[in-house]
Amino acid sequence: MQHYVTQQRGTEPPYSGKLLHNKSEGIYHCLICQAPLFLSGAKYDSGCGWPSFYQSWSDEAIRYLEDDTHGMQRIEIRCGSCDAHLGHVFPDGPQPTGERFCVNSAALSFTDGDGNKTPG
Template identity: 50%
Template structure:
């Protein structure tokens, strides 16, 4: 269950960029093909931009052609909460961070095997922690 009462609205506004605030706290959406991660292939772990909780690994990211980062599996199902979303004249399943309640995007049943899921996530909702190069101790490039 989300602990989104831990911060005031003003604290969220101070911590997040205006676009992050709009998406994470007001359930907004960034424009397709504009986010920092929609086409990145950099290895690493995607964290919630609101609270830092680890959400997705780059190994499960795939190119769905939708213009947003897409993943076929969450790092741990307990880190993602699902909610029925009937906004915009359609029925969808919204996904939020289980720790802070931040809006991440939506999940659809048209993804690849093995799950058949497509977590369609706003780039501003997440931050990529690049995988360290184990031999050199350096961060991998994009």
């Protein structure tokens, strides 16, 4: 699943990701290159079935691309360091950004405050 998502622009089934319900404090990294992508404080339950964040780690952490596949117009998000596919961003998130970064768990790894890593 991880290769399919990150390298072939795939999508894991909703509600199936290992990190969807993670509530621990820490940092979400790119599974491929371990670049930091999101802080746990920016994660929220959007009800969409994938981990959702309202803000990225930094402006450079995420690369944005137009995506018109499947008859939809969306914005794809990729890792700013290694170009791995992460998911999509939508303009229906909470304040302060109004953005919802909808990310496949399979594209992430999580590091808690003690340094323990959990792959998505």
